[in-house]
Amino acid sequence: MIGQTLGHYRILEKVAAGGMGVVYRARDEQLDRDVAVKALPSGTLSDDATRRHFRKEATALAKLNHPNIETVYEFGTQDGVDFLVMEYVPGKTLAERLATGTLPEKDVIALGIQIASALEEAHDRGIVHRDLKPANIAITTKGYAKILDFGLAKSLRPVEGGSSETLTNSQAAAGTLPYMPPEQLKGEPVDARADIYTMGGVLYEMSTGRRAFQEELPSRLIDAILHQPPVPVRALNPRISPELETVILKSLDKDPGRRYQSAKELLVDLRRLQPIPPTSAAPPAPRPTRRAVSRRLAYGTAALLALAALLVAVNAGGWRDRLLGRPRFPQIRSIAVLPLENFSRDPEQEYFADGMTEALIGTIARTKALRVTSRTSVMRYKGTNMPMSRIARELHVDAVVEGSVQRSGSQVQIAVQLIDARSDRSLWAETYQNDLSDVLTMQGSVARAIAEEVRAQLTPEERAGLSVTRTVKPEAYEAYLRGLYSLNKRTPGDLNDAVASFQKAINLDPSYALAYAALADGYNLLEDQGELPPRVAMPLARAAAKKALELDDSLAEPHASLATIEWTYDWDLTTAGREFERALFLNPNYATAREWDGLYLTQVGRFDDAITQMQIAGQLDPLSLIIEVNLARCYYFARRYDRAIELLQSLVQNEPDFWIAHMILGQTYLVMGRLSEATRELERANVLLPDYPRNLGVLGDAYGRAGRRSEAEKLGQELAKLSRARYVSPVYSAMIRMGLGDKQQALAFLERAYAERSDWMPQLDIEPEFDLLRSDPHFRALLRRVTQQPGQHVLP
Template sequence: MPTKVGSLRMIGQTLGHYRILEKVGSGGMGVVYRARDEQLERDVALKVLPSGTLSNDASRRHFRNEALALAKLNHPNIETVYEFDTQDGTDFLVMEYVPGKTLADHLIGGALPEKEVIALGMQIAAALAEAHEHGIVHRDLKPANIALTEKGQAKVLDFGLAKLLRPRDETTADNLSSTQGAAGTLPYMSPEQLRGEQVDARSDIYTIGAVLYEMATYRRAFGEPLASRLIDTILHEPPVTPRALNRRISPGLERIILKCLDKDPEQRYQSAKELVVDLRRLGEPASSRTASPALTPKDHSKAARSASYFVAGSLALVVLILGLNVGGWHDRLMLHPRSSQIRSLAVLPLENRSHDPEQEYFADGMTDEMITELARVSALKVISRTSVMRFKNTDKPLPEIAKSLKVDAVVEGSVQRVGDRVKISARLIHARNDQELWAHSYERDLSNLLGLQHEVAQAIAGSIEVTLKPDEQAGLQRADSVDPGAHEAYLKGLYYWNKRTPEGLQKALQYFQQAIEKDPKYAPAYAGLSNTYAFAPELGLPSAVAKEKQKAAALKAVQLDDTLPEAHTSLGGALEDDWDWSGAESEYKRSIALNPNYATARHWYSVLLSVLGHHEEALAQARRALDLDPLSLVIQAKLGGRYLYARRYDEASQECQKAIEMDSGFALAHDCLGFAHLQKGRSDAAVAEFSTALNLSHGDPQSISALGYAYAISGKANEAAAISTQLENSSESKYLPAYFIAIVEAGRGRKDEAITWLERAYENRSAQLPDAKTEPMLDSLRSDPRFRNLIRKMGLPSELPTR
């Protein structure tokens, strides 16, 4: 085969009467050029065979005879072979030039719609059937050997060349070359071909099954990266069923694919014609698959005629109802839901199609940003990230997922990053009947990524026929610009921030700062930075230092982009830590106005309202947050907390129990249930819950404090005293909120000590101290003037109306 330099030198040269114009491809069977046939004035594909392939005149004669047999194939889906020739020791094959792209190129955009899989599958199978009738087996069928014309017609390339160029030693598992390894021919080879057995047309049937599988799922039937492991799986293991990878595949197409891929040739289709028939049947409308027998009216009785009149009348009525869509019956009977019926949706995690685990942050980030864009539409309920991420890599059916999330529709898709280009494929699916309502693929430069996200969100909103407010329309059409490097760093920061681990938060901090360095005017990076500083203990930062940085970053984010909901929520949290209650409330309200679907804003606002004593409003916001993020453990447990502060303990127990049912290993939920048990006089049950929470949280001070309080009110004075001493000793060597020690002292009946610790918490501006306003465990201190004064110093009147 010509080397890279040699390939370049061929450009402009002439072989026979073919002038070489450009190189279009290369592989183990040679280098392919586009050339000009100067006699017939047409472009041809000229394949220069690897040097030494045909070592003597006898082998050339054999090759020429076989090439002539290939030239007799005349089929619209087979690349035509024109001639074989030799010039100055260079052997070349002249074939039809097929402009366009290969199926492998086409599949970069993701799995194909079933209609396209069937249409292309029929064409490829028809090409195989034609060749098999002439005794020619392809032996090397794969997406790279299937060209797609500009009109979408399939052309199978390189028929029979695998045998011609390897006539003496068939490719087997024992002599695979590097070019036929896990990334090349091997994934498409039949088991009998790998074993070195005699192959026939049924080997091609297996291979087309592998190609159909990849078209339908965007994954190879066997995708092991190591050749040895790949060979073993092809020989001995069944493939993952296609519908487990792509829920849009019909059972009929899955059956056809798996029949092709049967390891036993006797169990596959015995001819490509049989496969064409089944694919054609699958692609036909259901009404045309069977024909009704002709009626012979001369034998009909009067009763039969009456029955036929009744049926005809009934059919006419049904047609009228369907045609007029009376009461929406056309949509119900035909299972075609109107897109205007969709008022809630979930964006499922986009699949990372880059085949690179290091790009997982990018796929998750694209999911986050698509959720954020759609969530701005006030007429839609859009489920938050926490809940949808629970369905990452799941094989649950879409209707089941939609039922869990309580939505009408779901958006699913994939993202693939190739160099400086990004490809996004998305589909909108109605949940009730798993019907696709809209689908599209996009490809853009990374520099235009934000514009792409706006475009996708606008297309989805348009397909749902939802009415956009002028500001929402403007938001989806705005032309944001950001340094691509800054945006990439931001996505990485978001990815690690969502892990909520000390290591993850440290990395998030680094990436958000990196994003700001690359683009100092990128508001989302400042919002991310602010949210990260909210986790001061995990970052190992003094609380006062972290709060100052949190507020500064939030203010900068709002200054740069006053329309960014995340920025206002971050600022609201910072102002709440400053005990600027009215300022915090204004920011939360502004965030919710900008993004009514932002569950975090509603959740944080509910906590503030609870602190202020506005319990009904707090519960309304908390319930709405849970509606938007139904699988969030934190929001579910905190809803129980809002009921606790509203002194509605039965409902608090129910909500906390729901969180435990979602995840029995979630410590906060056990703390929540323990608090409810305490207020209902079930101190032993409370001790059990707090002990569980303590074990799960590995010594969280809140769980220790709650357990100490429970011991105290249940008469276990020694145990309560031991916990009080433990907390005090810990506070001398590291920061520990004084508020938690005050809780235990209040339970022990030591009011003076409890007040002293609360005053210390005030001096340290403890984040937990505002809870004292409504905390049931501090009820014994409410009549103390020092306690009421402490509440007033935080800007909270000691008595607030509930609303």
């Protein structure tokens, strides 16, 4: 045929021949480029109906557009010759390259990523290769991988002698024996996981220079594939890392259910092994040049990409569904993002991994259609080897997100995958890499991809929010993550460190809204723990929250912080309620906002709503002990003491060292008049956390009511001593004086608390412990000054 013309393609030279036809290099006279023309054997397409079906499937296959897949241009018929036109790929095959020796690990990983990416694209479009091997992978003149042959047809029968690698001609049509997966040899249905197996064989051969199974006799080769494990990679090449060996052997598992379940999963693990390049971003693999060269195509005996896949369709209608057979999972409505692994191999970067986890949770949580588990619960699983299905059951979620983060200089790489908890199968996986300054945009991309994968309905506002490009100075983001790491430890020293880190982030990037929001929370917690008095901490917290909202009003966190300040410091319950509503509209998954709002709702007398809100917070953060305590407090404030005791007794039984549960249980016994039980629980709390002012106040009240006056007075003296070293609310001293029956002194301490704007003041309106003073005119006048709404108290 050399010198002849098929369509507008002038045949230049023969470059390969095999049982499925002859491949020629030809010249496209219209576009002035070299192409590869595959002339199919006579009789392959026996009638017009078969030819039309083939053409239809060729059109679908031609839509594959990936830099590592040979492109199909068109299918034609002329003078009785059926032919396929494809991209011309100069270079040599991977098989030819391996004849010179093994590849360095970095090249194995780089080529593996390209090949796996190509398989991912094909599988997503319903195309399974089924004959992946080094002879079917070209290495271009620029060193990139290009898969030449997709979708080998079971019904195709070569007219020429098959390769010596194959067992029989019919088996050659179904694959190449040394690379066949066990399920195919057993005659079982195959799906996309067959490609994972053959991909493992290719990785094995690149790493060791030999096939996974070396037997020459077909019978022994089949027995080895079915029953024998391959020689460990590192036994043949110790320079290969244990991590890469693990990836290869998992791909070669004889049980399809134990392999990677998709090319996406394999791709994630390969990318995790790839060192981060020193450039500002990882460039996509470029398309090799189409410039004509004089070298012949290195097709060898490889069959053509399009031909095999198309013939599957010709001979087996609906083949995509049978080959890929992806089940339709029930809709996912709840997910948990597990702690990202620190792949930086630097323990000092642990704060970075934890901070990225929290930031990713916060970003995904803005999706209203999903219930997203809070950070407190998921961090319990940091470093665990617990099965995903068990974690999902404990967290009551449909799916989990797991992954890793790697930091290298100013570059950050996140690899994540979404796993369906009901089947333990990966639904989606991806790796993201970018400069640290673009990490906020990258987090939005991850959140948007997950939402789309689980078919969550994003509102236009949510979609826009996740798509917006946000930048932050790398040094500021690093300081912010260090601050989050310290903030979550909750000790006074760590809280001060957190505030300093957030302030540093703000100094480095004054437009960083999240840093202002976190700074507001830091000041709130410093006040709550008595490290700063309210008149110092709360104005600073308010200023930070308002600045955050000025920069980005779409953030839920500063709205919730501002709501708390309005409630506990400004005593403006109306504005507080409005800010809580706004926070939860923006992020319904913000468990902390729901928890705070639940307590706020008790303040305004909406006890049933408060209980419901706290229960929802518990669903979002199912392992949070403090939310369990605060649910009990909602019942306590509603005077439903039996239910509060039931919850707290269960909690102290399961968590005997959780001091605040003992304290609230003791306080509940106290207001019920069960004084011996009250003092027992409160004393236990004081042993677990000595000299905590609130517990000393409630315990002193219990001692006073029980007639143990000297012990009550002693606790009052301890509070006075503590107040000289740190801020102690006068409310705690008022408790002790009230228990001792000294109402006037108790009211005097409450007046001091009012002057200091103690966060206890609004709570007095519903606090059962202060029912002893509720009928006192002075006390009621004090409450009116706090609420600024005369006569509108929750309790009579």
